[in-house]
Amino acid sequence: MGKIIAIVNQKGGVGKTTTAVNLTAALHDQGRSVLLCDFDPQANASSGMGISRRASHTSYDVIIGAIPAEKAVVHTNWGDVIPSSSALAGASVELAAMENREYILKAALSPLKADYDFIFIDCPPSLELLTLNGLCACEQILIPVQCEYYALEGLSDLMSTMRAVKKRLNPNLSIFGVLLTMYDARTNFSNQVAQEVRKHFPGKVFQAMIPRNVRLAEAPSYGEPVTAYDRHSRGARAYRDVAEEIIRQG
Numbered sequence: 001m002g003k004i005i006a007i008v009n010q011k012g013g014v015g016k017t018t019t020a021v022n023l024t025a026a027l028h029d030q031g032r033s034v035l036l037c038d039f040d041p042q043a044n045a046s047s048g049m050g051i052s053r054r055a056s057h058t059s060y061d062v063i064i065g066a067i068p069a070e071k072a073v074v075h076t077n078w079g080d081v082i083p084s085s086s087a088l089a090g091a092s093v094e095l096a097a098m099e100n101r102e103y104i105l106k107a108a109l110s111p112l113k114a115d116y117d118f119i120f121i122d123c124p125p126s127l128e129l130l131t132l133n134g135l136c137a138c139e140q141i142l143i144p145v146q147c148e149y150y151a152l153e154g155l156s157d158l159m160s161t162m163r164a165v166k167k168r169l170n171p172n173l174s175i176f177g178v179l180l181t182m183y184d185a186r187t188n189f190s191n192q193v194a195q196e197v198r199k200h201f202p203g204k205v206f207q208a209m210i211p212r213n214v215r216l217a218e219a220p221s222y223g224e225p226v227t228a229y230d231r232h233s234r235g236a237r238a239y240r241d242v243a244e245e246i247i248r249q250g
Contacts, residue, residue: 140176
């Protein structure tokens with residue numbers, strides 16, 4: 001039975017989608033069966049995995065109950081994907097009128113758990129009903145945190161939301177791991193932020209850190225994970241290191 005992990009941070013630009021795409025690919029390269037559910041209306045994870053924004057079926061169709069999740073799965077060279085589309089942006093309005101609206105995604109993904117080692121949910125960069133569905137569908141969350149000045153700003157809001165969800169909706173919710181992104185070893189500041197994050201999340205921060213890397217930034221425009229675009233780049237090596245840490249955790 002696979003793990004369902006939501007990749008979440010309400011701040012944009014922290015490497016959330018980059019992590020979703022490249023961790024999916026890195027674990028797939030390690031022989032694990034991985035499904036990436038793109039639950040962000042921007043659909044950047046879908047295009048980053050080489051899937052057209054005009055995909056036949058998307059997570060929007062799944063969430064409104066038009067099709068079962070398995071019908072939306074697209075197979076790629078780097079793992080399976082349930083792609084997203086801009087139509088998902090209006091789904092919160094439709095979900096608001098549904099019974100058990102917080103659990104729609106959970107019900108949709110549950111039949112797929114037995115088919116995968118990992119199911120990642122790329123959540124929107126906000127704390128609203130789509131993200132709430134992601135938090136109720138998963139057992140654990142992975143939090144990308146950039147090594148920059150405002151790194152910890154907003155994390156308290158995320159932790160408050162997580163505690164509220166755990167108390168009222170998903171009692172099994174926990175932190176899978178915290179991933180430091182945009183790390184620049186040349187600056188003392190990156191090191192200071194890393195130390196601060198490790199202090200706030202003892203035992204939960206991955207040892208591997210994702211560096212600032214041009215190849216990581218270029219790969220999405222080619223519709224490939226960095227592990228395919230330039231497997232020898234520092235970014236590709238870093239995500240492989242994270243994947244190996246995850247596998248060692250069991």
